[in-house]
Amino acid sequence: xxxxxxxxxxxxxxxxxxxxxxxxxxxxxxxxxxxxxxxxxxxxxxxxxxxxxxxxxxxxxxxxxxxxxxxxxxxxxxxxxxxxxxxxxxxxxxxxxxxxxxxxxxxxxxxxxxxxxxxxxxxxxxxxxxxxxxxxxxxxxxxxxxxxxxxxxxxxxxxxxxxxxxxxxxxxxxxxx
Amino acid sequence: xxxxxxxxxxxxxxxxxxxxxxxxxxxxxxxxxxxxxxxxxxxxxxxxxxxxxxxxxxxxxxxxxxxxxxxxxxxxxxxxxxxxxxxxxxxxxxxxxxxxxxxxxxxxxxxxxxxxxxxxxxxxxxxxxxxxxxxxxxxxxxxxxxxxxxxxxxxxxxxxxxxxxxxxxxxxxxxxxxxxxxxxxxxxxxxxxxxxxxxxxxxxxxxxxxxxxxxxxxxxxxxxxxxxxxxxxxxxxxxxxxxxxxxxxxxxxxxxxxxxxxxxxxxxxxxxxxxxxxxxxxxxxxxxxxxxxxxxxxxxxxxxxxxxxxxxxxxxxxxxxxxxxxxxxxxxxxxxxxxxxxxxxxxxxxxxxxxxxxxxxxxxxxxxxxxxxxxxxxxxxxxxxxxxxxxxxxxxxxxxxxxxxxxxxxxxxxxxxxxxxxxxxxxxxxxxxxxxxxxxxxxxxxxxxxxxxx
Numbered sequence: 001x002x003x004x005x006x007x008x009x010x011x012x013x014x015x016x017x018x019x020x021x022x023x024x025x026x027x028x029x030x031x032x033x034x035x036x037x038x039x040x041x042x043x044x045x046x047x048x049x050x051x052x053x054x055x056x057x058x059x060x061x062x063x064x065x066x067x068x069x070x071x072x073x074x075x076x077x078x079x080x081x082x083x084x085x086x087x088x089x090x091x092x093x094x095x096x097x098x099x100x101x102x103x104x105x106x107x108x109x110x111x112x113x114x115x116x117x118x119x120x121x122x123x124x125x126x127x128x129x130x131x132x133x134x135x136x137x138x139x140x141x142x143x144x145x146x147x148x149x150x151x152x153x154x155x156x157x158x159x160x161x162x163x164x165x166x167x168x169x170x171x172x173x174x175x176x177x
Numbered sequence: 178x179x180x181x182x183x184x185x186x187x188x189x190x191x192x193x194x195x196x197x198x199x200x201x202x203x204x205x206x207x208x209x210x211x212x213x214x215x216x217x218x219x220x221x222x223x224x225x226x227x228x229x230x231x232x233x234x235x236x237x238x239x240x241x242x243x244x245x246x247x248x249x250x251x252x253x254x255x256x257x258x259x260x261x262x263x264x265x266x267x268x269x270x271x272x273x274x275x276x277x278x279x280x281x282x283x284x285x286x287x288x289x290x291x292x293x294x295x296x297x298x299x300x301x302x303x304x305x306x307x308x309x310x311x312x313x314x315x316x317x318x319x320x321x322x323x324x325x326x327x328x329x330x331x332x333x334x335x336x337x338x339x340x341x342x343x344x345x346x347x348x349x350x351x352x353x354x355x356x357x358x359x360x361x362x363x364x365x366x367x368x369x370x371x372x373x374x375x376x377x378x379x380x381x382x383x384x385x386x387x388x389x390x391x392x393x394x395x396x397x398x399x400x401x402x403x404x405x406x407x408x409x410x411x412x413x414x415x416x417x418x419x420x421x422x423x424x425x426x427x428x429x430x431x432x433x434x435x436x437x438x439x440x441x442x443x444x445x446x447x448x449x450x451x452x453x454x455x456x457x458x459x460x461x462x463x464x465x466x467x468x469x470x471x472x473x474x475x476x477x478x479x480x481x482x483x484x485x486x487x488x489x490x491x492x493x494x495x496x497x498x499x500x501x502x503x504x505x506x507x508x509x510x511x512x513x514x515x516x517x518x519x520x521x522x523x524x525x526x527x528x529x530x531x532x533x534x535x536x537x538x539x540x541x542x543x544x545x546x547x548x549x550x551x552x553x554x555x556x557x558x559x560x561x562x563x564x565x566x567x568x569x570x571x572x573x574x575x576x577x578x579x580x581x582x583x584x585x586x587x588x589x590x591x592x593x594x595x596x597x598x599x600x601x602x603x604x605x606x607x608x609x610x611x612x613x614x615x616x617x618x619x620x621x622x623x624x625x626x627x628x629x630x631x
Contacts, residue, residue: 004209011200011208019195020188033195037208044212070332104187124184137325 003044009053010040010060018060024120025068027109035071039063065121065135072113107157115150118143269314269345270301270425278303283421286359286411287374291394294366297409299428308414308422310349311379315342315386315410317429332433340388340432342410347380354379354422355415360388363407370394370406379414386410391434405431447593447617452504455525455569455624461498461533462596464611471599471610473541475583478555481597481610482547499598499613500526500533500560501544501575508622510556510577511588521556523566523574530573534560537611540601544577546594546616554589555580558598568625591620 015036022032043050043059050056108116114136121132122143129147133140189196198204283304289295301313319330320339333340348354356379360372370389377384391406412425447453453460471481502524509522526534542558556577564571579589596613 003212007209007212008205011205015199016189016192016196019192019199020185023192023195024184024188029192029195032192033198036195036199037204037211040208041211044208104183105191108187119180120184123180124188126181 006050006053006056007040007044010056013053014057014060018057018064021061021064021120021124024108024124025064025117027113027116035064035068036060039067042067061125065125068117069136072117103158104154107154110153110157111150112146114138115146115153118146119150119154122147269312270427271312272301272303272308272310272423274309276301276303276309278306284411284413284424286357286413286424289359289361289368289371289411291368291371291392293368295363295368296366297361297363297411297426297428299409299426301426302424304421304423305416307350307416308348311346311354311414311423312348313344313346313412313414313425313427315344315412315425315427315429317342317408317432329429330432331430332435334435335390335437340408342386342388342408342427342429344384344386344410344412345382346377346412346414348414352417354417355419356381357413357415358384358386359411359413360386361409361411362389362391363409364391364404365407391437403435403437405433408432447504447615452617452619452623455502460502460504461526461530462501462503462613462616463498464598464613471597472608473543473599473601475555475580478543478545478580478583478599479553481543481545481599482553482595484597484610484612498533499611500530500537500573501558501596501598501613502526502616503614504617504619505577506622506624507589507591507618507620509624510579510618521576521578523561523563523569523576525569526560526573526575528570528572530560531562534573537598537600540608542598542600543580545597545599546589546618547597548592548594553584554594555583558600589618591618593617 018036019032022035023029024032026032026035039060040063042063043056050059108119111119117136118132121127121135122129127135129140129143133143136143138146279302284302303309303311317329318341319327319333320341330340342358342360344358346354346356356377358375358377361368362370369391370393372387372389372393375384375386388408391402391404408429410425410427412427414422414424416422470484471477505524509524511521538558538560544556544558545553546556547553556579559576559578560573561576562571562573563569566574594616596616598611598613599608600611601608
């Protein structure tokens with residue numbers, strides 16, 4: 001299978017999942033698409049032995065995580081240096097659109113980029129807290145704090161008791177990690 | 178509610194249009210083109226390294242124009258597999274008894290200068306048979322301002338991350354070699370940055386050699402903005418009698434530099450007789466390190482003075498500006514004249530300081546100036562945008578009001594002071610202390626001469 005064939009098969013079978021993952025990480029349809037495309041280029045530019053589209057999807061998801069965390073660190077600097085520009089360009093528009101869609105979307109939009117990323121990696125990617133910390137290059141305690149704060153925020157937006165189960169899971173994971 | 182399922186549903190719904198777009202033929206073709214372009218750039222950037230390492234595999238070396246080479250990397254790639262150029266980074270190079278000895282003039286690593294087209298390719302040139310047994314390694318790494326280490330990075334954010342080579346050198350003989358290490362950045366063949374040569378003696382287990390930024394040129398000149406550059410390290414080893422033993426060139430392949438436009442470089446000392454103009458780019462203080470410690474109480478503010486100064490030569494990240502001046506007039510600290518203690522008078526920061534103010538000025542902030550003698554002066558900091566000041570152009574201003582019951586050192590005298598900025602919300606709800614470049618206090622109000630004289 002040539003790389004072009006593999007790329008076509010990857011996009012054919014995984015574009016929905018990758019687009020959703022990009023959106024969840026970035027909170028923006030546009031930024032999510034960019035993230036997916038950049039990750040695909042990063043994976044395919046380097047010659048690798050990728051056996052099939054499923055493996056390629058795994059590579060791309062890993063690259064998306066890495067690129068997103070890198071960008072988040074950079075954008076943290078940019079938000080300090082050019083405050084409001086990054087956030088204001090995207091979040092209000094997205095928030096307004098998401099607000100009409102569902103409560104989870106509204107709740108996600110209230111989270112900080114790091115909280116959002118931690119939630120997506122922990123609860124959508126199903127990574128352990130230790131793995132989330134490794135991916136985000138943070139201490140596990142910091143990730144736990146982000147998750148706890150994020151669940152508090154989500155509970156306010158979606159409903160006070162909605163995420164009790166997930167909160168217990170965090171405690172259990174702390175014990176393992 | 179199952180959060181995993183809800184997130185998946187929400188993501189799929191919200192990104193349905195993105196999924197359709199990603200699955201389109203146009204996007205697939207565009208991605209294919211980007212991949213091919215990326216491979217060409219990658220091949221061009223690492224071509225020299227690929228060629229050199231590939232030639233090693235078949236026993237032929239050609240390093241530096243006109244210089245015959247023979248060397249063996251510690252981990253020789255198989256001839257049938259094209260080596261990844263990045264694999265040369267960190268691989269050791271060793272000279273053994275089969276290595277050919279070159280009679281040509283040895284490369285003068287201290288003569289490398291910006292603007293030169295070097296033709297450098299990674300590898301080793303042996304110049305003396307006594308160099309047999311000599312082995313060197315160089316591994317590129319990246320350190321972020323929070324201490325995170327990334328091995329073999331392919332990108333660097335110049336504002337808050339620094340690149341370095343970790344190097345080792347061993348030699349079987351009893352005598353020590355004289356070693357000179359020079360870090361370089363190349364744009365294709367052209368040198369665009371040359372670091373300060375580092376002298377050492379073998380053997381050493383490791384030396385950390387920090388990379389210069391694109392455009393850092395002690396001699397020569399190179400225009401360099403954000404983009405891809407090849408990180409390289411030239412190493413000269415000389416025998417005790419001064420004869421050249423061997424020359425090594427390591428390449429880490431292309432590294433993408435970003436954020437060069439926000440760095441301000443190593444701070445130059447202030448000349449009190451000719452300080453930078455108020456509001457000019459060289460007027461602002463800078464910080465390379467912010468620690469998540471400190472608070473805005475008197476005790477916390479005074480403790481901030483103890484946060485150590487970074488070593489701007491490499492371990493710290495590259496400084497970025499903060500909305501505070503590098504030199505402050507006593508007349509702006511204490512009113513029109515030293516005796517009129519009427520509080521801070523607005524100090525101009527220029528018209529472009531809005532973004533910086535928004536970063537540092539979301540909540541209360543305090544500037545702590547401390548002397549070598551251990552005295553400290555604490556100032557409340559407030560920023561504002563004004564157009565009503567008769568002697569200053571409209572723009573952003575900072576006011577510094579001394580906290581008289583904290584520090585207790587009286588009026589600050591002209592001189593140089595260590596500076597720390599304690600500010601709110603470095604992380605959400607978490608104050609922090611930024612270690613600033615030193616601040617110089619000058620007497621009077623020389624920025625408004627007629628007032629100073631009055």
